Amino acid sequence: xxxxxxxxxxxxxxxxxxxxxxxxxxxxxxxxxxxxxxxxxxxxxxxxxxxxxxxxxxxxxxxxxxxxxxxxxxxxxxxxxxxxxxxxxxxxxxxxxxxxxxxxxxxxxxxxxxxxxxxxxxxxxxxxxxxxxxxxxxxxxxxxxxxxxxxxxxxxxxxxxxxxxxxxxxxxxxxxxxxxx
Numbered sequence: 227x228x229x230x231x232x233x234x235x236x237x238x239x240x241x242x243x244x245x246x247x248x249x250x251x252x253x254x255x256x257x258x259x260x261x262x263x264x265x266x267x268x269x270x271x272x273x274x275x276x277x278x279x280x281x282x283x284x285x286x287x288x289x290x291x292x293x294x295x296x297x298x299x300x301x302x303x304x305x306x307x308x309x310x311x312x313x314x315x316x317x318x319x320x321x322x323x324x325x326x327x328x329x330x331x332x333x334x335x336x337x338x339x340x341x342x343x344x345x346x347x348x349x350x351x352x353x354x355x356x357x358x359x360x361x362x363x364x365x366x367x368x369x370x371x372x373x374x375x376x377x378x379x380x381x382x383x384x385x386x387x388x389x390x391x392x393x394x395x396x397x398x399x400x401x402x403x404x405x406x407x
Contacts, residue, residue, distance in 0.1 A: 259290040262376055266401015270303045272313050273393045279313065280306035283399045285378075289323060297321045297334050301397055310346035313395050315339065315360055315385060333365040340387035360387040368403070376403045
């Protein structure tokens with residue numbers, strides 16, 4: 227009987243020591259980054275004319291760290307142009323994301339090219355068209371609707387173009403993206 231009790235105590239001791247051993251392997255399916263690609267509708271407050279202009283935006287975000295990533299955007303703001311002047315931009319740069327549950331507010335600083343397009347020359351005499359260096363600062367809020375669908379609730383950018391007079395459009399976008407996991 228004593229031999230049985232000794233065996234039970236030895237087995238219980240062995241099992242209790244094994245639980246603090248920490249011999250679990252680390253997860254092997256850890257992602258190296260997260261990519262999302264999407265598009266949306268855009269409205270901009272241009273420097274020329276009294277009315278806002280509208281267009282479309284496509285964007286791609288690659289987060290290579292939990293809070294750090296890279297964003298690339300193409301703003302094609304030439305669909306609704308009451309003054310026949312379009313302000314397109316092609317930008318890329320770093321972004322900082324602060325995730326809280328489904329919500330992901332972010333800030334970004336980007337640089338690239340700004341392109342002033344004159345659609346009707348006879349309506350815009352004296353306004354030179356051209357392409358030049360541009361940079362922007364901005365931010366927004368992404369909301370995870372599902373595991374793969376992300377709603378870009380709002381995205382604001384203050385852009386500054388090194389154009390002849392230093393254009394400074396303010397661009398706002400809402401849209402949706404697909405997140406690859």
